[in-house]
Amino acid sequence: MNELDNLRSRLETFARERDWEQFHSPKNLSMALSVEVAEIAEHFQWLTEEQSRELDAAKRAEVEQELADVLIYLVRLADQLGIDLLEAARRKLAVNEAKYPADKVRGSSRKYSEYD
Amino acid sequence: MNELDNLRSRLETFARERDWEQFHSPKNLSMALSVEVAEIAEHFQWLTEEQSRELDAAKRAEVEQELADVLIYLVRLADQLGIDLLEAARRKLAVNEAKYPADKVRGSSRKYSEYD
Amino acid sequence: MNELDNLRSRLETFARERDWEQFHSPKNLSMALSVEVAEIAEHFQWLTEEQSRELDAAKRAEVEQELADVLIYLVRLADQLGIDLLEAARRKLAVNEAKYPADKVRGSSRKYSEYD
Amino acid sequence: MNELDNLRSRLETFARERDWEQFHSPKNLSMALSVEVAEIAEHFQWLTEEQSRELDAAKRAEVEQELADVLIYLVRLADQLGIDLLEAARRKLAVNEAKYPADKVRGSSRKYSEYD
Numbered sequence: 096m097n098e099l100d101n102l103r104s105r106l107e108t109f110a111r112e113r114d115w116e117q118f119h120s121p122k123n124l125s126m127a128l129s130v131e132v133a134e135i136a137e138h139f140q141w142l143t144e145e146q147s148r149e150l151d152a153a154k155r156a157e158v159e160q161e162l163a164d165v166l167i168y169l170v171r172l173a174d175q176l177g178i179d180l181l182e183a184a185r186r187k188l189a190v191n192e193a194k195y196p197a198d199k200v201r202g203s204s205r206k207y208s209e210y211d
Numbered sequence: 212m213n214e215l216d217n218l219r220s221r222l223e224t225f226a227r228e229r230d231w232e233q234f235h236s237p238k239n240l241s242m243a244l245s246v247e248v249a250e251i252a253e254h255f256q257w258l259t260e261e262q263s264r265e266l267d268a269a270k271r272a273e274v275e276q277e278l279a280d281v282l283i284y285l286v287r288l289a290d291q292l293g294i295d296l297l298e299a300a301r302r303k304l305a306v307n308e309a310k311y312p313a314d315k316v317r318g319s320s321r322k323y324s325e326y327d
Numbered sequence: 328m329n330e331l332d333n334l335r336s337r338l339e340t341f342a343r344e345r346d347w348e349q350f351h352s353p354k355n356l357s358m359a360l361s362v363e364v365a366e367i368a369e370h371f372q373w374l375t376e377e378q379s380r381e382l383d384a385a386k387r388a389e390v391e392q393e394l395a396d397v398l399i400y401l402v403r404l405a406d407q408l409g410i411d412l413l414e415a416a417r418r419k420l421a422v423n424e425a426k427y428p429a430d431k432v433r434g435s436s437r438k439y440s441e442y443d
Numbered sequence: 444m445n446e447l448d449n450l451r452s453r454l455e456t457f458a459r460e461r462d463w464e465q466f467h468s469p470k471n472l473s474m475a476l477s478v479e480v481a482e483i484a485e486h487f488q489w490l491t492e493e494q495s496r497e498l499d500a501a502k503r504a505e506v507e508q509e510l511a512d513v514l515i516y517l518v519r520l521a522d523q524l525g526i527d528l529l530e531a532a533r534r535k536l537a538v539n540e541a542k543y544p545a546d547k548v549r550g551s552s553r554k555y556s557e558y559d
Binding site: 375398415 | 450453460461463465468469470473476477480481483490491495496498506507508511512514518520521523525526528529531533534536539540545549
């Protein structure tokens with residue numbers, strides 16, 4: 096069992112023991128994920144890019160909590176949909192590696208925008 | 212090296228080889244994360260909760276791509292901030308387990324709302 | 328001067344008097360808009376659709392604050408981009424009226440999904 | 444009838460004639476709002492703040508469409524909740540004017556962050 100699957104399993108137990116599975120429809124979990132991601136963005140909205148690269152320890156600890164929440168809901172959502180999250184990310188990355196050859200797109204923000 | 216750390220390392224190489232690190236400020240990555248999460252929500256916005264639990268294979272394959280993108284940006288953002296994502300999620304879950312004892316909050320949507 | 332333009336003008340004065348225009352790049356305002364919209368979604372994430380139609384007065388007053396924030400940032404963003412928000416919405420609605428003839432799409436959730 | 448109320452009325456007719464009111468629960472509309480706002484953010488995510496202030500005409504026309512969609516869903520959501528959007532924004536702005544006296548907060552990003 097890999098590390099992410101271990102987290103998945105603990106989250107499943109956590110929800111089942113509290114009878115909270117009823118709230119965990121994919122629709123609701125996708126909303127919760129949006130809300131938690133916005134809590135990350137909230138920390139960065141008025142910072143310059145440079146400032147966002149140099150958070151002090153207190154701010155970084157706050158952002159860490161929000162990142163944790165996002166991973167938790169993401170893993171839970173994948174589980175409810177029967178999706179292997181890690182495998183999906185690996186496959187997507189392999190596709191991106193083939194689609195954007197380093198020697199053709201290097202440093203290009205235009206290519207980068209298209210990439211996304 | 213755990214599985215998520217392996218993904219982190221591949222993403223770092225991917226960005227470095229394309230000279231795309233310049234675009235990956237935490238501010239920008241938090242925006243990209245918001246955008247990808249919205250692409251998940253887009254699939255669910257007009258579905259009932261029940262429908263969201265019963266996606267057909269084609270729709271599920273589309274959602275899988277979006278989940279992959281979210282994990283990719285989340286791992287990349289954590290890396291840029293020097294945050295151990297898996298460890299942060301484990302700690303957060305431990306806090307939640309202590310804060311919401313199963314026998315006190317079972318099935319309560321009110322407690323659930325407060326929980327969040 | 329229409330009502331929305333009046334709000335636009337007051338917001339411009341508000342920012343200028345506080346020397347906050349420097350923070351109001353379209354990029355930053357689009358992030359602020361995301362954050363405020365998520366604060367609306369936060370109220371609805373664990374509710375059923377039915378419950379979301381029947382908020383009590385206290386909850387509705389909270390949601391009202393969030394809606395106000397969204398309109399404020401939306402008007403401000405449109406202003407910074409030189410976009411006439413009301414005119415843009417009217418044109419978009421006219422396009423939608425032509426694109427989705429009532430007698431062809433009535434009650435269809437499939438058409439509705441495509442619509443969006 | 445003010446301009447925004449006129450838009451509200453047209454949107455109500457639009458939904459009723461297509462029997463789409465059934466999809467317009469506040470929960471669903473809040474999700475649609477999130478999705479549309481993310482489509483704005485998508486245009487700005489990899490731009491610098493400076494670049495976001497200087498969109499070319501083609502890009503600005505695209506962003507205008509997204510702003511229109513956000514206003515449309517916002518007006519529709521306010522209508523479904525029985526909220527007077529314009530009045531709510533005016534009241535909120537009056538509160539902010541009192542809370543952040545220009546001579547005390549001028550140019551301060553710290554005050555600005557607290558403001559938000």
